[in-house]
Amino acid sequence: MRGRELSSVTPGNGPSVFRTAGEPDADPIRRGPPAAAGPIDRDRMLLDFAMSQSPAVLYLGTLEEPGLVHFVSSNAQQVIGHPAARLLGCVSVWRDLVHPEDRAACAAATQRLVAEGQSVQEYRLRRPDGRYVWVRDQLRLTSLPGDPAREYVGCLIDVSREKDAQAELRRVNALRRAIIETSMVAVVTMDADGLVIDVNPVAQQMFGCSGEEAEGTNLCDLIVAEPEREHYRQVFARYRARGVSSVLDERMEISAARRDGGRFPAEIVIKRVCVDDAPMYVAEIRDLSERMAAEATQRRLMQMLRDAVDSMPAGFALSDPQGRVVLCNRALSEECGCPPEDLVGWSHEDLMRRLQSQIRRLDGHTVEAPEAFQAQVTGWLLSSNPAPVEAELNSGEWRLIAVSPTSDGGRVTIRHDITKLKRAELALRDGEALIRQVLEACPAPVSMTHAADGLIIYESPAAQALFERGQVGGPVYATDFFVDRRDRDRYVARLRQTGSVDGFEVELKRSSGEPFRAAISARMIEWHGTQAIVSAVYDLTERHSVEAEMARQREALHQSEKLAALGELLASVAHELNNPLSVVVGQALLLQETARDGAIADRAARIGNAADRCARIIRTFLAMARQQPAERRPLDVNALATSAVEMTAYSLQASNIDVKLSLAPGLPQVEGDSDQLKQVVTNLILNAQKALEETDGWRRIKITTRLREKSREIVLKVKDNGPGIPEGIRSRIFEPFFTTRQVAYGTGIGLAFCHRIITTHGGTIEAESSRGEGATMVVRLPAVRARPLPATDVAEPLAASTGPARILVADDDVAVAELLADILREDGHGVVIARSGSDALERVSTADFDLILSDLRMPDLDGPAMFAALVQRRPELAERVAFVTGDTLSPRIREFLAAAGRPCIEKPLTPREVRATVRRLIDLVGPIGKE
Numbered sequence: 055m056r057g058r059e060l061s062s063v064t065p066g067n068g069p070s071v072f073r074t075a076g077e078p079d080a081d082p083i084r085r086g087p088p089a090a091a092g093p094i095d096r097d098r099m100l101l102d103f104a105m106s107q108s109p110a111v112l113y114l115g116t117l118e119e120p121g122l123v124h125f126v127s128s129n130a131q132q133v134i135g136h137p138a139a140r141l142l143g144c145v146s147v148w149r150d151l152v153h154p155e156d157r158a159a160c161a162a163a164t165q166r167l168v169a170e171g172q173s174v175q176e177y178r179l180r181r182p183d184g185r186y187v188w189v190r191d192q193l194r195l196t197s198l199p200g201d202p203a204r205e206y207v208g209c210l211i212d213v214s215r216e217k218d219a220q221a222e223l224r225r226v227n228a229l230r231r232a233i234i235e236t237s238m239v240a241v242v243t244m245d246a247d248g249l250v251i252d253v254n255p256v257a258q259q260m261f262g263c264s265g266e267e268a269e270g271t272n273l274c275d276l277i278v279a280e281p282e283r284e285h286y287r288q289v290f291a292r293y294r295a296r297g298v299s300s301v302l303d304e305r306m307e308i309s310a311a312r313r314d315g316g317r318f319p320a321e322i323v324i325k326r327v328c329v330d331d332a333p334m335y336v337a338e339i340r341d342l343s344e345r346m347a348a349e350a351t352q353r354r355l356m357q358m359l360r361d362a363v364d365s366m367p368a369g370f371a372l373s374d375p376q377g378r379v380v381l382c383n384r385a386l387s388e389e390c391g392c393p394p395e396d397l398v399g400w401s402h403e404d405l406m407r408r409l410q411s412q413i414r415r416l417d418g419h420t421v422e423a424p425e426a427f428q429a430q431v432t433g434w435l436l437s438s439n440p441a442p443v444e445a446e447l448n449s450g451e452w453r454l455i456a457v458s459p460t461s462d463g464g465r466v467t468i469r470h471d472i473t474k475l476k477r478a479e480l481a482l483r484d485g486e487a488l489i490r491q492v493l494e495a496c497p498a499p500v501s502m503t504h505a506a507d508g509l510i511i512y513e514s515p516a517a518q519a520l521f522e523r524g525q526v527g528g529p530v531y532a533t534d535f536f537v538d539r540r541d542r543d544r545y546v547a548r549l550r551q552t553g554s555v556d557g558f559e560v561e562l563k564r565s566s567g568e569p570f571r572a573a574i575s576a577r578m579i580e581w582h583g584t585q586a587i588v589s590a591v592y593d594l595t596e597r598h599s600v601e602a603e604m605a606r607q608r609e610a611l612h613q614s615e616k617l618a619a620l621g622e623l624l625a626s627v628a629h630e631l632n633n634p635l636s637v638v639v640g641q642a643l644l645l646q647e648t649a650r651d652g653a654i655a656d657r658a659a660r661i662g663n664a665a666d667r668c669a670r671i672i673r674t675f676l677a678m679a680r681q682q683p684a685e686r687r688p689l690d691v692n693a694l695a696t697s698a699v700e701m702t703a704y705s706l707q708a709s710n711i712d713v714k715l716s717l718a719p720g721l722p723q724v725e726g727d728s729d730q731l732k733q734v735v736t737n738l739i740l741n742a743q744k745a746l747e748e749t750d751g752w753r754r755i756k757i758t759t760r761l762r763e764k765s766r767e768i769v770l771k772v773k774d775n776g777p778g779i780p781e782g783i784r785s786r787i788f789e790p791f792f793t794t795r796q797v798a799y800g801t802g803i804g805l806a807f808c809h810r811i812i813t814t815h816g817g818t819i820e821a822e823s824s825r826g827e828g829a830t831m832v833v834r835l836p837a838v839r840a841r842p843l844p845a846t847d848v849a850e851p852l853a854a855s856t857g858p859a860r861i862l863v864a865d866d867d868v869a870v871a872e873l874l875a876d877i878l879r880e881d882g883h884g885v886v887i888a889r890s891g892s893d894a895l896e897r898v899s900t901a902d903f904d905l906i907l908s909d910l911r912m913p914d915l916d917g918p919a920m921f922a923a924l925v926q927r928r929p930e931l932a933e934r935v936a937f938v939t940g941d942t943l944s945p946r947i948r949e950f951l952a953a954a955g956r957p958c959i960e961k962p963l964t965p966r967e968v969r970a971t972v973r974r975l976i977d978l979v980g981p982i983g984k985e
Contacts, residue, residue, distance in 0.1 A: 108127075108129060109133060109211055109212065110133070110209050110210060110211040111126065111127050111129060111130045111133045111134060111209070111210040111211070112125075112126075112127040112207065112208070112209055112210075113125055113126040113127065113130075113141065113207070113208045113210065114196075114205065114206070114207050114208070115145065115205070115206055115208065116204060116205050116206075117167075117168070117204040117205075117206065118204055120144060120145075121144065121145040122143065122144060122145065123141060123142055123143060123144075123145060123147070123148065124142065125142075126138035126139075126141045126142055133210070133211070133212055134179055134181065134187065134189065134210065134212065135181035135182050135183070135187075136151070136181070136182060151179050151180045152177055152178070152179060152180075153177065153178035153179070153180065153186055155178075156177035156178050157177075159175055159177060160175055160177055160191075162175075163175035163191070163193065164193075167193045167194075167195065167206060171194065171195045172192075172193060172194040172195065173192075173193050174190065174191070174192045174193075175190075175191050175193075176188060176189070176190045176191070176213060176217075177189065177191065187212055187214045188212070188213050188214045188216075188217040189210050189211065189212055189213060190210070190211050190213045191208055191209070191210050192208065192209045192210075193206050193207070193208045194206060194207055194208075234252075234254045237254055237256060238256065239256060239338050239339065239340050240253075240254065240256045240257035240260045240261070240338070240339040240340070240341075241253070241254040241256070241257060241336065241337070241338055241339075242254075242257050242268070242273060242276070242277075242336070242337045242339065243334065243335070243336055243337075244273055244334065244335040244336075244337065245334060245335075246294070246332060246333045246334065247294075248272055248273060248290055248291070248294055248335065249270050249271065249272060250268045250269055250270065250271050250272075250273060250276060251269060251270075252265065252269075253265050253268045253269075257339065260310075260312075260339065260341055261276060261277055261310075261311075261312050261313055262312045262313035262314055262316075263276070263313045267313075272287065273290065273324075273335075273337060274286045274287040274290055275287075277308075277310050277311065277320070277322075277339060278308060278309070278310065278311065279308075279309045279310065279311040279317055280311070281309075282308065282309055286308065290324070293324070294333075294335070305321050305322070305323050306321070306322060306323075307319060307320070307321050307322075307342065308320055308321075308322055310339070310341075318341055318342070318343045319341075319342040319343060319346055320339050320340060320341055320342055321339070321340045321342055322337060322338070322339045322340075323337070323338050324336070324337045325337075325338075359381075360381070363381065363382075363383045364383045364384055364394070365383075366383055366385060367385060367471065368385060368468050368469055368470045368471065369382075369383065369385045369386030369389060369453075369467075369468065369469030369470075370382060370383045370385065370386060370466070370467070370468055370469075371383075371386055371397070371405065371466070371467040371468075372460075372464065372465075372466055372467075373401075373402065373464050373465045373466075373467070374462075374463075374464045375462060375463030375464050377401045377402055377403075377465070378399050378400065378401055379397050379398055379399060379400045379401075379405070380398060380464075381398070382394050382397045382398070385469075386405075386467075386469060389412070389469070390405065390408050391408075402457075402465070402467065405467075412447050412448060412449075413445045413446070413447060413448070414446045414447060414448050415445070415446040416443060416444075416445050416446075417443040417444055417445075440457050442454055442455060442456040442457075443455050444472070444476075450473075451471065451473040452471070452472045452473045452475075452476040453469050453470065453471060453472065454469070454470040454472045455467065455468070455469050456468050456470070494514055494515050496514060496516065497516055498514075498516060498590045498592070499513075499514060499516040499517035499519075499520040499521075499590060499591045499592075499593075500513070500514045500516070500517060500588070500589070500590050501513035501514065501517045501532070501588075501589055501591070502581070502586055502587065502588050502589075503531075503532045503586065503587050503589070504584065504585075504586060504587075505546060505549070505550070505578065505584070505585035505586060505587050506584070506585070507531060507533070508531040508532040508533035508534075508542065509529055509530075509531055509532075510529075510530045510531065510532055511581070511586065517591065520564075520591060520593060521535055521562075521564050521565055522564045522565045522566055523565050535562050535563055535564075535565075536560065536561075536562060536563075537560075537561040537562065537563050537569050538561065541560045541561070542560075545558050545560065545574065545576075546587070549576060549577075549578045549587060550578065550585075553577065553578045554576065554577050554578070555574065555575060555576045556575045557573045557574075557575060558573065558574045558575070558576075559571065559572070559573050559594070560572060560573075560574060562591070570593060570594075570595045571593075571594040571595060571598055572591050572592060572593055572594055573591075573592045573594055574589055574590070574591050574592075575589065575590050575592075576588060576589035576590070577589075631668075631940070631962075634869065635665060635668055635961070635962035636870050636873060636940075636961045636962040636963040637869040637870060637873050638661065638665040638668075638962075639662060639665040639962045639963060639964055640873040640874075640876070640877060640962075640963050640964065640965055640968075641873060641876075642658050642659075642661040642662035642665055643658075643662050643964060643965045643966075644873075644876055644877065644880065644965060645658035645661075647880070647965070648880075665962070668962070686725050686726055686727065687725065687726075687727075687728070688723040688724070688725055688838060689723055689724050689725070689726055689728055689731060690721070690723055691721060691723075691724055691731075691759055691768050691770055691835070692717040692718075692719075692721060692759055694728070694731050694732050694735055695715065695717060695735055695757050695759060695770065696715070696717075697732055698732055698735035698736045698739055699713055699715065699739065699757065701732075701736055702736060702739050702740060702743070705740075705743065706739070706743060706755070709743055709746065709747065709753070710753060711743060711746055711753045711754070711755055712752070712753065712754045712755070713739075713754075713755045713756075713757070714754065714755070714756045714757070715757050715758075716756065716757070716758040716759075717757075717758070717759045718758075718759050718760045718761060721759060721760075721761055721768055721837075722761065722766075722768065722837035722838065723837070723838055724768055724815070724835040724836065724837060724838060725815075725836075725838045726815040726835070727811075727815075730811045730815075731811065731815070731835075733807075733811070734807075734808045734811050734812060734819075734833070735757075735770070735772070735833075737805070737807065737808050738772040738808065738831045738833075739755065739757075739772060741805065741831070742755045742772055742773075742774040742776070742829070742831075743755070745774055745776035745777065745828075745829060746774055746775070746776045748776065748777055749775065749776045749777060752775075753774075753775065753776075754774065754775050755772065755773070755774050756771075756772075756773045756774075757770070757771070757772050757773075758770070758771045758773070759771075761837065762834070765834075766836065766837045767817075767834045767835065767836060767837060768834070768835045768836075768837050769832065769833070769834050770832075770833040770834075770835075771830055771831065771832050771833075772830070772831045772833075773828060773829070773830040773831075774828045774829055774830075775827070775828040776828045776829060777828070778823040778827060778828055778829050779821055779823040779829045787805050787821060812833055812835070815835060816835070816836050817833060817834050817835040817836065818833075818834045819831065819832065819833050819834075820832050858881075858882040858883050858884060859883045859884070859904035859905055859972070859976055859981060860883070860884045860886070860901075860902070860903050860904050860905075860982075861878055861883050861884065861885050861886070861903060861904060861905045861906070861907060861972070862885075862886050862888060862894060862897060862898065862903040862905070862906045862907070862908075863875055863878075863885055863886070863887050863888065863907045863908075864887075864888040864889075864890070864891060864893070864894035864906065864907070864908040864909060864912070864917075864920065865887075865888075865889075865907075865908070865909040865912070865938065866889060866890055866909065866912040866913055867909070868889075870909070870938075870961075870963070871887045871889075872887070873963065874907060874938070874963070874968060875887055877963075877965045877968050877969065878968070878972065880965075881969060881972075883972070886901075886903070890912050890913060890914040890915055891908070891912050891914060891915030891916055891917065891919055891920035891923075892914050892915045892920075893914075894906065894908060894920055895915070895920060895923055895924070895927070898924070898928060898931060899927070902982050903931070903934070903982070904934065904976065904979075904981050904982050905934050905935075905936065905972060905975055905976065906924075906931065906934055906935045906936070907936050907937075907938055907959075907968075907972075908920060908921070908935060908936075908937055908938065909937070909938050909939060910937050910938070910939040910947055910950075911939065911940075917937055917939070918946075918947075918950045918954075921935055921954060921956070930982075933979055934975065934979055934982070935956050936956060936957040936958070936959065936971055936972075936975055937951070937956055937957070937958045937959070938958070938959045938961065938963065939958060939959075939960065939961065940960065940961035940962075957971050957974070957975060959971050
């Protein structure tokens with residue numbers, strides 16, 4: 055920021071040497087002097103010559119506007135660095151060279167020049183190289199008052215060196231004064247006569263007098279107490295007269311006196327100095343009161359230290375930087391067998407050498423040869439900060455030896471008797487070792503943690519293995535192993551409230567991040583002044599797995615019981631239906647064979663086909679209950695789906711359901727029972743229809759097939775746009791007897807039936823559903839390589855046997871017995887009907903029969919009991935028995951048939967099966983009369 059500019063200081067409109075920076079100059083730079091007469095020019099030349107060798111620069115100027123400098127002596131460049139021509143012209147040239155801080159003073163000098171006719175001003179002037187020099191400028195008016203020219207003459211000299219010398223003098227004086235003023239000791243300065251000329255503040259305070267009061271007095275009268283004052287006055291006088299003194303050149307102690315009469319011990323040193331060849335004397339005085347008091351205190355404290363050290367139960371020794379003992383107590387000296395003063399001057403090595411014979415082990419190492427022991431001790435002592443060492447003595451006692459350095463390079467050695475502590479420590483260590491051994495052998499994961507932050511203090515190997523934690527370098531926190539840290543907060547809160555927790559179930563995680571369910575039992579204890587938690591963690595993973603497996607097995611048993619009930623139900627249904635159905639099938643086929651009218655034969659064929667379908671359905675139920683397909687052959691899934699849609703087409707149209715088939719062409723075949731698999735697809739379509747009855751608007755069922763190349767499976771999907779299957783029951787829809795429909799509208803057998811059939815065919819069935827997007831039933835069956843389909847069963851006429859046979863038919867159902875009789879009589883056989891097993895036994899007791907066809911379930915005496923009686927009474931007839939039954943699900947019946955090894959015709963009966971069985975049996979055993 056520029057300094058304040060100089061302006062005119064003359065009153066009114068008078069001339070000015072300096073003007074404001076913004077004021078225009080009439081002639082910015084006027085080169086050369088104004089025109090003048092010849093004599094004047096000669097005068098100026100003479101003046102310039104005279105000033106050429108002078109250190110002063112002479113210049114002339116006028117004060118009237120615009121303020122011009124019209125002469126500058128030629129030595130200007132030697133003095134101030136600027137050529138004279140550069141300085142001629144407008145006075146603003148000079149103003150611009152003046153330091154900004156000095157321009158105001160220059161303006162004031164101009165004002166004095168106008169008022170007084172002369173002025174002197176010192177200011178800084180800038181040289182061409184930018185450096186400022188101090189100049190003294192003396193101005194004087196040369197014109198008379200009233201002269202309009204108002205000329206002046208100026209004389210300028212360089213006073214930089216003078217300014218520097220003055221500044222250095224001021225600096226030296228200030229430094230000297232500062233040293234004296236800030237000195238910590240009293241300083242008194244005296245002249246050649248020994249009279250005080252200056253005292254510093256410390257001396258004024260020390261002696262209680264001001265500088266004016268002390269000035270001009272004799273030093274001894276000022277500071278020395280009365281009894282010794284005359285003596286030291288004479289000593290000082292001799293010192294001044296001779297210039298030397300053996301006393302004053304050295305520090306000496308005196309009894310000093312204050313202004314108020316108080317006395318104090320002091321130390322004084324007087325030195326002679328010369329200033330401009332004149333001698334002066336400087337005295338330094340120090341108050342020894344505090345030092346002497348400190349020394350007395352030190353002596354008292356030293357004695358107290360000696361007393362305290364001597365009363366210490368631990369051995370104590372203080373050595374100097376050279377390692378020599380300067381102080382020790384009795385506890386240490388008694389172990390060395392001498393008084394404390396005898397140990398003064400001993401080295402640490404001497405002490406250790408004396409005690410070596412008493413030490414068995416040092417810091418766990420057995421003390422052996424003296425040289426090795428000495429080297430061990432020396433190395434220990436030479437370390438920068440030796441750690442304490444434990445020494446086991448031959449007596450069984452223990453000592454802890456600690457060495458600490460002192461500030462002066464010495465050492466303090468302390469020997470503590472730690473026998474009791476060591477024995478307690480060993481006992482504690484044995485106890486801790488036992489506890490640790492027990493904990494580390496304990497199979498339960500045990501740990502101890504800080505209650506506040508969960509820092510693990512200890513954990514057993516079982517705990518480390520449970521959490522998969524190895525040895526880690528940094529701290530480990532139990533809070534990191536809670537899946538939800540809020541669980542730990544609740545766990546710790548309960549511990550703080552009750553002090554114990556048992557079986558607190560929580561989800562934890564291992565170091566790998568794997569979560570697992572666990573139960574924590576813990577107790578709150580106090581450990582080292584803080585609350586700690588001792589806990590045992592039990593991994594519940596295996597228990598939950600066992601519980602889940604038990605639940606699964608219970609569920610499996612429950613399902614097995616349901617299936618057993620379903621089997622019994624199917625067996626009862628099959629038995630009850632098979633007898634009348636056998637009559638319908640058999641009579642229809644017989645009517646078809648014997649009818650002479652084509653229309654009647656055709657109607658009989660239709661009845662037979664429908665009855666045969668019913669029979670196959672019954673057999674399908676029975677096959678499902680047996681958990682194995684009744685018949686296996688290669689099948690086309692697309693054909694099964696198309697056939698099922700055709701069978702349900704009328705019902706679907708009546709329910710206003712659109713069916714779309716998207717069947718992949720060229721699918722491989724599957725192996726299975728055609729009727730069973732067709733029934734599965736039909737059931738799935740009917741289930742979808744039932745679901746769509748609850749949906750308003752457009753209803754759709756989409757059936758798709760495709761080949762899953764990776765697993766070589768045929769995938770069949772039945773998808774509807776109904777309400778879908780709720781998540782809560784999706785896993786139960788394949789259970790037997792489970793249904794969401796009302797009692798009158800569903801039995802819960804359909805999907806269980808489908809699941810059993812698909813499972814026995816080596817496939818899977820599952821449900822996919824999303825809320826509001828319907829349900830999809832997905833069936834997967836293993837694909838097989840195509841094989842030629844077996845020829846369709848055609849009713850071939852049976853070859854005639856060797857002749858008509860005499861056959862006994864035993865069945866409690868009259869219609870079934872008569873059907874069998876009609877079939878056999880058509881082939882020319884003689885048939886006798888028995889109404890029960892007892893009736894059959896009575897008949898075989900009085901007559902012979904070529905064959906016996908017997909029902910297995912009869913009142914009075916059933917088939918197995920009758921067969922057992924035949925084996926005992928007439929064993930030759932046992933091999934001529936064939937059974938007829940509608941119950942092959944009963945374990946007892948299956949076991950009986952397997953043990954008896956006899957042929958069995960399953961109801962519902964067909965004439966072809968009956969004839970084929972009779973022919974095979976007669977061909978095998980022959981008529982009874984030919985045996």
